[in-house]
Amino acid sequence: MTEFELISRLKPLLPRTPLVVHGAGDDCAVLSAPLPGNELLFKTDAVVEGFHFLADTEPERVGRKALARCLSDIAAMGGTPTAAVVTLGLPPGYNPDRVEGIYRGLRALAEAHDVAIVGGETTTNPDRLLISISLLGTVAAGRAVLRTGARPGDALFVTGELGGSIHGHHLDFEPRLREGRWLAGSGMIHSMIDVSDGLAGDLPHLLGSGAPGEPVIGAELLKSAIPIRRAARLGARSSDSAKPPIVAALTDGEDFELLFTVAPRDAVDILDGWRSAFPDVPLACIGKITDRPGIWLCGEDGMRPMIGKGYEHFR
Amino acid sequence: MTEFELISRLKPLLPRTPLVVHGAGDDCAVLSAPLPGNELLFKTDAVVEGFHFLADTEPERVGRKALARCLSDIAAMGGTPTAAVVTLGLPPGYNPDRVEGIYRGLRALAEAHDVAIVGGETTTNPDRLLISISLLGTVAAGRAVLRTGARPGDALFVTGELGGSIHGHHLDFEPRLREGRWLAGSGMIHSMIDVSDGLAGDLPHLLGSGAPGEPVIGAELLKSAIPIRRAARLGARSSDSAKPPIVAALTDGEDFELLFTVAPRDAVDILDGWRSAFPDVPLACIGKITDRPGIWLCGEDGMRPMIGKGYEHFR
Numbered sequence: 001m002t003e004f005e006l007i008s009r010l011k012p013l014l015p016r017t018p019l020v021v022h023g024a025g026d027d028c029a030v031l032s033a034p035l036p037g038n039e040l041l042f043k044t045d046a047v048v049e050g051f052h053f054l055a056d057t058e059p060e061r062v063g064r065k066a067l068a069r070c071l072s073d074i075a076a077m078g079g080t081p082t083a084a085v086v087t088l089g090l091p092p093g094y095n096p097d098r099v100e101g102i103y104r105g106l107r108a109l110a111e112a113h114d115v116a117i118v119g120g121e122t123t124t125n126p127d128r129l130l131i132s133i134s135l136l137g138t139v140a141a142g143r144a145v146l147r148t149g150a151r152p153g154d155a156l157f158v159t160g161e162l163g164g165s166i167h168g169h170h171l172d173f174e175p176r177l178r179e180g181r182w183l184a185g186s187g188m189i190h191s192m193i194d195v196s197d198g199l200a201g202d203l204p205h206l207l208g209s210g211a212p213g214e215p216v217i218g219a220e221l222l223k224s225a226i227p228i229r230r231a232a233r234l235g236a237r238s239s240d241s242a243k244p245p246i247v248a249a250l251t252d253g254e255d256f257e258l259l260f261t262v263a264p265r266d267a268v269d270i271l272d273g274w275r276s277a278f279p280d281v282p283l284a285c286i287g288k289i290t291d292r293p294g295i296w297l298c299g300e301d302g303m304r305p306m307i308g309k310g311y312e313h314f315r
Numbered sequence: 316m317t318e319f320e321l322i323s324r325l326k327p328l329l330p331r332t333p334l335v336v337h338g339a340g341d342d343c344a345v346l347s348a349p350l351p352g353n354e355l356l357f358k359t360d361a362v363v364e365g366f367h368f369l370a371d372t373e374p375e376r377v378g379r380k381a382l383a384r385c386l387s388d389i390a391a392m393g394g395t396p397t398a399a400v401v402t403l404g405l406p407p408g409y410n411p412d413r414v415e416g417i418y419r420g421l422r423a424l425a426e427a428h429d430v431a432i433v434g435g436e437t438t439t440n441p442d443r444l445l446i447s448i449s450l451l452g453t454v455a456a457g458r459a460v461l462r463t464g465a466r467p468g469d470a471l472f473v474t475g476e477l478g479g480s481i482h483g484h485h486l487d488f489e490p491r492l493r494e495g496r497w498l499a500g501s502g503m504i505h506s507m508i509d510v511s512d513g514l515a516g517d518l519p520h521l522l523g524s525g526a527p528g529e530p531v532i533g534a535e536l537l538k539s540a541i542p543i544r545r546a547a548r549l550g551a552r553s554s555d556s557a558k559p560p561i562v563a564a565l566t567d568g569e570d571f572e573l574l575f576t577v578a579p580r581d582a583v584d585i586l587d588g589w590r591s592a593f594p595d596v597p598l599a600c601i602g603k604i605t606d607r608p609g610i611w612l613c614g615e616d617g618m619r620p621m622i623g624k625g626y627e628h629f630r
Binding site for chain 2: 002021022026027028029030031032033034036037039040041042043045046047048050051073074077078079085086087089117119120121123124125126127130132134138139141144145146147169192193194205239273
């Protein structure tokens with residue numbers, strides 16, 4: 001199958017929305033600009049066979065995951081996704097049915113969130129499948145929620161549950177788009193990030209870089225408040241060398257939950273409002289932001305500095 | 316070197332422009348929307364080691380090429396590029412100096428065209444370096460020049476010279492952005508594409524897909540009018556099995572020139588205007604669009620159907 005034959009087969013699988021002036025098939029896609037008073041969000045993310053999915057993972061779930069990861073980043077800004085482009089790096093002799101399955105997974109999730117797929121590229125990646133997605137979104141001007149903005153005293157919240165994602169959640173998670181928009185719309189959120197590299201890996205991004213004008217702050221986590229996914233508890237029982245559940249919750253990757261901070265006076269309002277808006281989605285206050293740099297874990301054995309960071313590529 | 320250390324090293328190399336509200340370093344970049352009366356252009360493209368560049372190609376030229384290919388697509392719409400995101404697939408044990416070199420090449424070309432680099436992603440691609448770039452641009456609403464729109468009788472033009480790109484042009488070409496905008500601004504261009512897969516491979520995209528409402532048309536090329544790059548002539552002399560220069564000009568890939576059509580009554584105006592605006596850039600009228608489907612080559616030996624298509628991946 002040539003590149004052109006493959007593209008003809010995939011083109012009918014690309015969802016369109018009223019935003020699309022000219023979709024896939026020209027040198028570039030042409031899209032309507034955002035409505036006045038909005039800004040653009042722009043994000044790219046890639047998944048690679050053997051790392052983010054396996055050779056025998058169902059193709060629909062692979063395509064779904066590739067897009068869901070980007071959607072999670074739009075959620076963490078409080079934005080609305082609009083249009084994506086997709087690059088597939090394909091080994092020679094790839095199975096076109098597998099590629100079509102990936103696109104079916106992409107399409108289903110894109111349609112569920114009114115995202116157009118407006119183009120793409122297929123290229124040769126001889127040794128394994130790679131999917132790179134770039135996503136556009138919109139957010140009311142000046143209202144994007146950033147990673148910076150946490151203040152000492154802020155309450156720290158996380159949605160959903162953490163850990164054990166490898167047992168299925170990393171493929172099937174629901175990006176927290178409605179939740180992210182609701183949080184941003186509350187006007188109470190000081191800082192927000194999506195947890196993709198483990199709580200221990202991503203929380204530091206909310207604690208300042210030490211750059212001029214951005215002092216490094218810290219966080220105290222209440223061990224018993226950290227919501228642990230059932231799969232992380234089951235995983236801990238599976239072998240003697242498995243991570244304890246709390247370690248899995250802190251350091252496993254790919255939770256794709258929202259981690260955010262609010263002023264302490266707003267913590268109860270956020271919790272109450274959340275329970276009305278999202279009765280089925282857990283929200284936990286897991287600690288607070290402090291002046292003292294570092295991440296500290298408060299448990300029965302007292303307060304200890306957290307050792308270990310979430311998953312990092314290349315280590 | 317961890318992912319985070321690499322990103323800290325690359326971040327100072329990312330050019331910003333006034334369009335950037337929040338650049339790389341958050342979950343998404345935040346960009347000002349295009350000015351009223353404009354639409355967005357959106358494009359993605361990837362280059363892969365061993366296919367689009369070699370392991371020993373200077374990293375600056377690799378980075379430059381990765382962005383230049385996308386810029387060429389914006390040029391072919393008559394648009395202006397604004398902001399890019401970059402994904403690097405890196406083998407474990409990669410050389411950080413090579414990655415920094417790639418970013419230096421990206422930055423130099425981005426700055427030359429006022430393009431911001433607003434984010435990126437590094438991921439593991441075990442066997443070879445892969446660079447995927449997504450690019451945004453703007454174009455006056457309704458003024459993007461499409462691939463569709465050629466009419467029988469149209470004169471067919473190509474910028475620059477064709478063939479032999481492998482000898483250096485594929486790394487060092489100048490994307491025809493100013494030229495593309497000038498052509499779109501003339502209001503005379505019926506259809507346009509950038510020649511990336513060889514003239515023989517890309518011309519068919521201007522000739523209709525046969526979809527309902529889009530009849531298939533054809534083209535007659537005047538063999539002697541096709542501008543042949545010197546490298547293609549030299550390449551033809553290098554071995555008995557090398558392509559003849561005209562074949563190289565028709566079927567070699569990666570010319571990144573603009574191929575476009577205008578009504579016959581406008582052909583002289585376009586040529587005259589072009590020579591004033593771009594005295595150093597060749598522009599050749601190489602044939603015409605016809606009712607008869609297919610591509611026909613007119614030479615001393617009469618009119619023959621063209622055999623062979625430009626470079627296709629996977630064949």
